[in-house]
Amino acid sequence: METTKKVFWVNGSPSGNASNSRKLASSFLEGYCEACDAAVTEFVCADHNIAPCTGCRFCWRNSEGRCAQEDDMDQFIASYLSADVLVWSFPVYMYSVPAITKSVMERLLPCLFAQLEVIDEQKTVHKKRWIRKAREVYVLATAGFFNTASNIESVEKLFSLLYPEGITMICCPEGDLLTNSFLRFYVESYLSNVRSAGKELASQGSIIEATGQRLLRPILPLEKYLLFTNLQGIYRLKDESNEAWERRKLQSFMRCLSLTYRPELLSVDRAVLAFDITDKNYQCQLVLSKAGAEFLEDENPQYDLLVRAPCSFFTSVRIKSIEQKADLDWLIQMANRCAFRKRPKQLNF
Numbered sequence: 001m002e003t004t005k006k007v008f009w010v011n012g013s014p015s016g017n018a019s020n021s022r023k024l025a026s027s028f029l030e031g032y033c034e035a036c037d038a039a040v041t042e043f044v045c046a047d048h049n050i051a052p053c054t055g056c057r058f059c060w061r062n063s064e065g066r067c068a069q070e071d072d073m074d075q076f077i078a079s080y081l082s083a084d085v086l087v088w089s090f091p092v093y094m095y096s097v098p099a100i101t102k103s104v105m106e107r108l109l110p111c112l113f114a115q116l117e118v119i120d121e122q123k124t125v126h127k128k129r130w131i132r133k134a135r136e137v138y139v140l141a142t143a144g145f146f147n148t149a150s151n152i153e154s155v156e157k158l159f160s161l162l163y164p165e166g167i168t169m170i171c172c173p174e175g176d177l178l179t180n181s182f183l184r185f186y187v188e189s190y191l192s193n194v195r196s197a198g199k200e201l202a203s204q205g206s207i208i209e210a211t212g213q214r215l216l217r218p219i220l221p222l223e224k225y226l227l228f229t230n231l232q233g234i235y236r237l238k239d240e241s242n243e244a245w246e247r248r249k250l251q252s253f254m255r256c257l258s259l260t261y262r263p264e265l266l267s268v269d270r271a272v273l274a275f276d277i278t279d280k281n282y283q284c285q286l287v288l289s290k291a292g293a294e295f296l297e298d299e300n301p302q303y304d305l306l307v308r309a310p311c312s313f314f315t316s317v318r319i320k321s322i323e324q325k326a327d328l329d330w331l332i333q334m335a336n337r338c339a340f341r342k343r344p345k346q347l348n349f
């Protein structure tokens with residue numbers, strides 16, 4: 001009879017529940033749990049009190065391996081040792097793991113004795129006080145650079161040293177796109193491959209080659225990724241007026257929106273989707289064609305569809321967490337219909 005696998009998931013992102021790496025790991029585990037009977041326990045490091053190791057070595061000087069610090073690490077160690085499957089998720093920080101993830105790793109010291117033993121010729125390791133049950137270890141990381149090469153090597157190395165019996169690692173280098181509602185369509189296709197990977201690992205112990213190849217495909221191509229990331233990274237200039245800053249945020253938002261356009265939604269050769277942000281006195285247009293979306297700021301444009309709405313209709317315009325409320329795909333399909341019928345239309349919200 002198949003027994004339920006205990007999965008212990010260490011969410012090591014300082015952003016905790018709202019993190020990109022959590023999104024990656026939860027898709028992976030969705031797939032994993034589809035293929036086998038598993039019970040997942042998530043440990044959100046950011047929600048716990050776990051200090052770094054102080055190096056006092058108290059745990060090595062008492063027979064129970066007790067740590068001198070009294071915090072949530074006891075709870076962690078108990079779940080860590082008894083799990084059948086370990087999942088680590090975290091963002092890449094400075095080519096490594098974030099400090100809170102590293103703290104948890106350091107605090108696993110009580111699992112070892114001070115004594116060393118020799119394995120593989122000259123290699124020494126600490127003798128184990130407690131043996132971890134899990135033989136399956138999955139590492140799910142997100143990063144911000146477009147590339148994994150010259151970026152995540154030290155993370156890979158770190159985990160392969162911690163788990164010499166082997167790990168499976170999935171890294172999404174365009175991690176910041178995962179939680180961006182603008183890019184639902186693109187992200188969903190990537191995450192469905194992550195789910196497949198989880199399912200394949202649970203059912204057959206490895207990721208099939210085709211899935212592995214698909215996971216290497218970028219969510220957005222480099223050029224678009226750079227534009228998107230850099231537009232989201234704008235900041236208020238010294239001495240910039242409120243009005244100018246608001247305008248730049250709107251421009252950035254609308255340009256980001258134009259980058260999410262998918263030409264396959266258009267059946268006509270050209271359609272103009274115009275926006276009038278009523279409470280900000282701001283007008284702009286997306287000229288849609290098979291080649292892409294051109295962004296314009298014309299005050300009296302020819303349009304197929306004009307959307308007049310307050311800023312809140314589109315976004316909270318908090319530049320750190322741009323959140324799309326309007327459904328661009330729906331507006332594009334509407335503009336397409338208006339262009340096809342040659343009947344311009346105005347929508348007021």
Ligand SMILES: Cc1cc2nc3c(=O)[nH]c(=O)nc-3n(C[C@H](O)[C@H](O)[C@H](O)COP(=O)(O)O)c2cc1C
Nearest residue numbers: 013019020021091092093094095142143144145175
């Ligand atoms: C302090 C800091 C350091 C970072 N260092 C790197 C880095 O070395 N390489 C990289 O690709 N991304 C780096 N990033 C970007 C994060 O890895 C990326 O935003 C990630 O998706 C965040 O994931 P999270 O939401 O799960 O925390 C860094 C971000 C921060 C805040």
